[in-house]
Amino acid sequence: MEQFRIAVIGAGPSGLYAAAALLASGEPVSVEVLDRLPAPYGLVRYGVAPDHVKMKSVIRVLQRPFDPAHVEFLGGVRIGEGGIGLDELRTHFHAVVHATGSSVDRSLDVPGEELAGSLGSGAFVSWYCGHPDHTELDPPLDHPGVAVVGAGNVALDVARVLAKTADELAATDVPEPVLDALRGSAVRDIHVLIRRGPEHVRFTPAELHQIGDLAHADVLVHDDGLLAAGVAETPGEGVTERRQRQNLEMLTEWAGRHASDRPRRVHLRFLRSPVRLLGEDGRVSGVVVERNAVVDGRVVGTGEQETLDVGLVVRAIGYRGEPIPGLPFDEAGGVVPNEGGRVLRDGVAVPGAYVTGWIKRGPSGVIGTNKGDAAETVKALLADLPTLPAPAHPEPEALRAALAAHGIRPVDWTAWLRLDAEEVRRGGQRGAERVKVAHLAEMLDAAHGAPAP
Template sequence: MLHVAVVGSGPSGCYTAQSLVQLDHEVHVDVLDRLPCPYGLVRYGVAPDHEKIKSLQGALCTVLEHERVRFLGGVTVGPGGVAAARLRELYHAVVYCVGAAADRRLGIPGEDLPGSWSATEFVSWYSAHPDAVDGGFLRGARAAVVIGMGNVALDVARMLVRGVAELSGTDMPQAALDTLAAGRVADVHLVGRRGPSQARFTTKEVRELGALPDTAVLVDPAEAALDPAFRDPSGLPGPLRRNVEVLRAWAGRPPHDAPRRIHPRFFLRPVELTADGAGHVSAVRFERTAPDGHGGVTGTGRYEEIEAQLVLRSVGYRGVALEGLPFDAASGTVPHRAGRVLRAGAAAPGEYVAGWIKRGPTGVIGTNRPCAKETVTSLLADATALAERDVPADPLEGLRAEGVDPVEWAGWRAIERAEAELGASLGRHVAKLPDWDALRAAARRAAT
């Protein structure tokens, strides 16, 4: 009987646990997470108004409630917690499903000015991640620039113009809801360095912008037409063609007045963030780009500025090195072969990876399922050798000996009840607890 630790309770971690118990009817799995709450980016990354995607929590919950799966929240692996080497002593195998925790940077002057943030910081705030800070994102902001053309960029643009009536039915923390409701952002510029046919968002996401109440989506037809595929999208793959068709429909509409406006902009590369007299970001300077004929763009030497008191960059994620594991800094991943961690080119017995730390920040939530199954297939092929190792009958005792006091499933259920109670007190269905103290206090209620 194998005891396996899965580090990370997001989709990749849950799918790994699911594959393990489905493919081996004796394996026992502990799903460890640094946070007291499970589900990873499904809880703390999916936009609160995307209730269909967030409902995936129900399927992940079924995995974590399996009789041979145990959720252990509040367990840090690495500095300040349980060392990776110690984890290997407690379990026959460890699968790391820790995602990609860092944001890619623009690397331009002014990027660290007050008022300039990563989209992840903004998402963490309105999703009530306990590590989030209230940076006064919207303070004094009349115009915002969102740099990037992926789904996360569309999410944050949408949140900036959503009204309180549309968000009060979500699980957004009350403080973020109040701040967004009082926001005065009228113009959101969604900016990409390439053309409409190369945007990374999905058609469903971009169509949502056109359905927002009291909001106009304004596409400059001349700018978009710098992309030859915008003028004639017939040769594009289906998903990209549908994206372009949505943008073409907007570009063909006469401008109309609305209290809030979203401006998709193309062929603009950020080169500098400039500040006002108080040192706060006031504008983004862009270089106009042009297609190079090979799928990329080249600079034209022409520049323009877009006024903004809030700048959110959404240009991708990177994996972070884990203490005790090898790391490829170029790709931001752990070197592996079919999920087996490689040390000096050889498979490290009992160490595995799945999800973004394995393959990089690519794909959608469902991509994690086959990724996890590949890793689990490798692990179970090694099962005979792994089972020869002597590990404790119950690894939880060893974790507690390291000073860990895990939040078990009953503690998480207590957090859920506390969030429902908080929501009811505010006249809402549910409202997330916004900080570590509130989460820990709720989890402790399970013990009493």
């Protein structure tokens, strides 16, 4: 019986759910998962906040296809520029499932956004999560004020990490240099700038609750009296009535709170948008904020402005996917055009090309959302199996040789487990479950068995 060889590009939740679904199908498929990083798990490793330890335990589910070794992992293999081209990869596989996520920070398009100290959440979160692309970020934490823009869970993650003490974060997996930087942090006031009202926030109540429960920071609500007056009952887009009610109950209770002697404060500032970042010597020195009104669901500036004294602005306002040369891309949506997971070029399905996860539907949804999403894509792929053109080089050795020709030595599952063990070893020295190895060269040394520094 013909064996169909499938590549999954991206070892985040969507790619790994797709690999598991392919394996569970009972069809004659072999699956290889490629990722540009030497470590699997995508945003579970490099997005989920370090203090959300329970959430990271989903890794136990995601790793199942590799253990026992039903699926091959090829880490450190980038598809596209600087790696192996998609056209070449396609000569080795019957089908390719693209699961590369949405890693590009969206911009606010306000003057001053280019200043040092103006960062996207993608960069800032990657830094504290130990992503090898951002080890040198060095975010300015030497100023008492910080602004975080956005009303989603990522904004809350960023605010919470900034509000916690280094001692609280020492038990997590943050890399040692990140912990050192947080230990030296002068941050006192974290201003979360929310462009609409309390009824519109996209926070989940469990995440919001944690902001009100911080040991060393107060939460202060700046709502211009909206909550006391009773806000409109219509939930914002994508927000259920239950979630809205729970958030409003919490926010209403907090609105009556006053600052205590805790060293830090998280200010939730509703109906406020940054309109300009101010700079001094090329770095952020303040943010001009305008008060908004919501008119027929639209955010409208009132012209009333104030300046907040901040040295760092983190925008947590969403992401876009990165185009892969050779694959159609919807510039406006920042996703790959598709129908139920089949990639479309000018409305017509591209044979053997599929997408899943954030690159398919955009940057929304929790880890579990990607399971159903991957199932839909895999169902389409399996239905197409009999029609998939045979690749020119179906033998696994041919791919290894092609990668070697590009100077790529993949990190296989055994090598990843060596890196994993090194992180657990470092964690033991700090009383944490693991401590991330963040520098790429060090990751590769640990994975390939070179002596630890």
